[in-house]
Amino acid sequence: MIKIEGLKKKFGKIEVLKDISLEIGNSSVVAVMGPNGSGKTTLLKCILGLAKANEGNIYVKDCKINGNSAYKKHIGYMPQYSCFPDNLKVKEVIEMIKDIRGNNIVYDTELIEKLNIAEMYNKQIGQLSGGMKQRLSCAAAFLFNTEIIILDEPTAGLDPLSSEIVKTKILEDKQNGKLIIITSHIVSEVEVIADRIIYMLDGKIYFDEIKEKLYRLTGKENLNKAIAHKMTSGETRGAEQ
Template sequence: MVKVKNLYKRFGKLEVLKGIDLELKGGNVTAILGPNGSGKTTLIKSILGLVVPTSGEIYVKGENVRKNWNYRKYIGYMPQIAVFPENLTLKELINMLVDIRKEGYNPNMKEEIIEGFKLEKYMDKKLKTLSGGTKQKVSALITFMFDPEIYFLDEPTVGLDPISSSFLKDKIRHQVERGRLVVLTSHIMSEVEEIADNIVFLLEGRIYVTGAVAEVIQQSGEKNLERAIAKLMEKGYNA
């Protein structure tokens, strides 16, 4: 669904991405991991069209994304920190977004998310009055209710209580079972180990390791993903 070929990105003299080659297929959850400054945010924003690469190509469902915004209709993006128009109510925000985007809107999905997150009582409340955790639920609602084929989820469970976190993870797995591609970032390795099928580990702008979660753990000789990633980082920095 997403293919990245020889991708470079420079910000002035700083080279952030250094020849990324990557193919992401539907029907799985891929976690893009790496320490701060590794390039993972720049990679994701390049795919989303929020950053223009210095060179290289990106394809989404076979469409080259360069100077092409049409492909975004296939994508749902849940940022780590969402910013909403504060004076709108949740109901007004939903209606506005449905009116703007229209394509892909799935009212049944919307109702499932509202019910699962227990958002009914917030529908007539101003967005500025909502807590951080509730805003995170709203961000998930907006992402899922347009039923995209590709999801980019940045730290999706941050601020969620255990019940809401479990509900969101179940929705993610359900989308994967429908053949969707889910790409996520998270600093919670136990969460990645729980829901991700594959990982792409970036280090200093390059793909250092990629593969199935179970294989990466096994090859590291460690007992869980957190320890495996720590070993990868230590090895990479000492190389």
Template structure:
């Protein structure tokens, strides 16, 4: 059974329709990448799945339950937005404590491991406003991963990370997949998507144009890599 099901989902902001009758099933233990040009509706779709944006029409189901009817799923989700917006006067330790209270969960050994992995130990009690952009992004990753979520939603997860931290983040994503987690991500880095994703969903103007495996997309477009394949689809309307 699918972990997440998006059914007949549309979203309008005023007169602008951002998502148009989107239907999507995301399976447990897989990494699904949602791709598309700017303003394709990717972030809006992620926020609808998270319950942060209410669809104009349609439903999102997690474990067979509509997210409109139950908020239990929120405790199971880790979210890493593209740009973190933490209160600047709080410390990373404060933020983790606050998120834990909201989820009804406590940190454990995995949290301690992540703090060391991303070399955040010396920054955990500093105001977030005093941290560098790269360190803030590591805190963003820490918040998303710390409570070992069943579902991980990642919007451009390696943007702003240095090469070492980016590699560590990708290793954690793959580790979580191997542990049966459900992962949805967006990225403009096609080599990253090709290395991580089991399935690619291509959104264009709020409509799903492609929903297939990386290998199938390359085969159909006769491309040597995903970057070339996506470029062909966008340019030629394949």
């Protein structure tokens, strides 16, 4: 569903992504992990067309990203920080997104109910708490039944109940054949929902493994220890290849 070939990205003189290549199919939850500044968010931004690659190609559903925006109709996105204009009401934000996405789309109204978005419909964004804004942002990402959902730190700032709803939704969508890409620092959360771990370090993919295989290769039974083992053993993707 997503194919990346030799992706390089620089911000000024700093090379943030160094020759990234990978392929991701549908019906999976892929976690992009790594320390701060490793290039996770930049990778997602390149897929979303928010940052323009210096070299390399990205294909989404076999369509090459080349400055066009049409491919984004297949993608739902939840940024790390909620970002709606303060003086708009919640219902106006939802209407706006519906207006942009098109009115002939089937909406997932069930999630709106589960996340209690209806109760804040007439409130202005500026009156919402950080958690409420995150709930709205999350609903906006899932609302349009897109085939690919990209979530940047999805549960950061969410209350435990909303966090559980989101995790359940991710697993449900995976069952329905969707591709979900998440970045997260919460290893316990990734352990539950992800099938595949892409670990980034210093702009490169340090390792890219199916979770079960990672456990098998490292002989560890929890993700934290498996990642730590990989890091200390120094087995990188390049070395494996």
